[in-house]
Amino acid sequence: MAHFAPPFPGGLPGRVCSHWMVVVHHFKFRYLVLLVIAAGGLIVIVAFSRARGRDRPIALTRQLWHCGMHPQVIQDHPGDCPICHMALTPINAPAPPGGMSAEPGESAVTIDPVLRQNMGVRTAAVTRGPLLLTVRTVGMLKTPEPGMHEISLKIGGWIDRLYADQEGMHVMAGDALFDLYSPDLQIAEQELMTAVMAKEALTAAASADLRRESQSLIDSSTRKLRLWGVAERDIEAIAKAKGAPPRDIPFRAPVSGHLEDKSVVQGSAVQAGMKLMRIADHSRMWLEAPIYERAFSAVKLGQEMTATIDGMPNRTFKGTISFMYPHVDHMTRTLTVRMTIDNPDFELKPGMYATAEILTRPIENAILAPREAVIDTGVRQIAFVDAGDGHFQPRDVRMGAVGDGDMVQILDGLAPGERVVTSGQFLMDVESRTIEATRKLRGMP
DSSP states (O other): OOOOOOSSTTOOOHHHHHHHHHHHHHHHHHHHHHHHHHHHHHHHHHHHHHHHHHHHHHHHTSOOEEOSSOTTOEESSOOBOTTTOOBOEESSSOOOTTSEEEOTTSOOEEEOHHHHHHHTOEEEEOEEEEEEEEEEEEEEEEOOGGGEEEEEOSSOEEEEEESOOSTTOEEOTTOEEEEEEOHHHHHHHHHHHHHHHHHHTOOTTOOHHHHHHHHHHHHHHHHHHHHTTOOHHHHHHHHHOOSSOOSOEEEEOSSOEEEEOOOOOTTOEEOTTOEEEEEEOOSEEEEEEEEEGGGTTTOOTTOEEEEEETTEEEEEEEEEEEEEOSSOBTTTTEEEEEEEEEOTTOOSOTTOEEEEEEEEEEEEEEEEEEGGGOEEOSSOEEEEEEEETTEEEEEEOEEEEEOGGGEEEEEESOOTTOEEEEESHHHHHHHHHHHHHHHHHHTOO
8 A cells, every 4th residue: 555644743643644545545446447348348349340241241141121112121030121112122032933123243133034124114216316396385466568568648638538538448459548628739730731732733744842841741641640649640641631630539459458547538638648547468477476485496487386276276377487686585584586478368467476396407417315214313313224135224324405206316325226215214213213112222233
């Protein structure tokens, strides 16, 4: 026992010395106990580590169970799936005859021909060619701007008689719209009639200069009436008239079409430059349709465009894109395209709705595969390639644009000529993931 020097000079009483020795023995006993516990724990840890090292090879060869609906659930003992509560099934037992099995060393799947037929496994070829994309939209028919004609006068007067008296009525080119009385027209008519009569009064002995001067007066009077909008046949009638000039001159429709925006009635006084009415030519119609931003790069001038009219479901109108507006509507984020449609029978009306389709070729040379062949998990895109003899290999792929016929552009992972699974690939994916999870659990590559 170690010797402790008394902290007090002269020593301590006997009772105090005895109590001090008890305290010393108590602390030595506690240190000894702690030392024994630490040594025992170290021995247990080493023994447990060695036991785990000895047991590892045994665990690798142990039977494993998994859930057919949730392949990520794998246990080393039978039981129920904690997610769907289905009974777990063994995954490393020998595959039954005519079943699905895994190739050793890889996650490929082998399917017996009988099971393949029962599963309805179908494959399709990976091809190379243009990606076709049909852009569908809804448009509206409108009157072509070149087919609109405003009727106004270059001279003032009064409308004595109005023939085009109803908005919406159809007029033909050359039909009289109204008869106009104008003092200025009366003077021009009289000048033409006088010039014609003067020329007719010339005798055979009249000189050439006199004849040229007479003809020049006729041409000047005719040109004045023509510039004021008088039709050629009415000018000829004035030139042949005898006596007093006609009171009224008819003004005729320059084109065929429907009457719009009529602002005069019979007896109205009109002035030069005043808008009287508008004629809209409906023999051709414009179909204008909006295209959303995602299709801007695919739609071009001259592409084929077909349309069906809601009021005529049994007819299809074909044409090409004749114009694309140079600006985007900032409210709808669309670009308007136009197709011109012939309308000889005037069956199409402005304001009709139409469903339009534009056939585009956004990619001329692409590797194409059916969209249903690719399983998109959100993180990975997987396709199963038919390797022959019932072997199917999962392949990471990268998709691009999607086109018509549910065809998709393959940017990486597949080559033309390979065949990919288009039906039954989800069952293969479950089996492949199960194989991959099992290998990771066993520590295999």
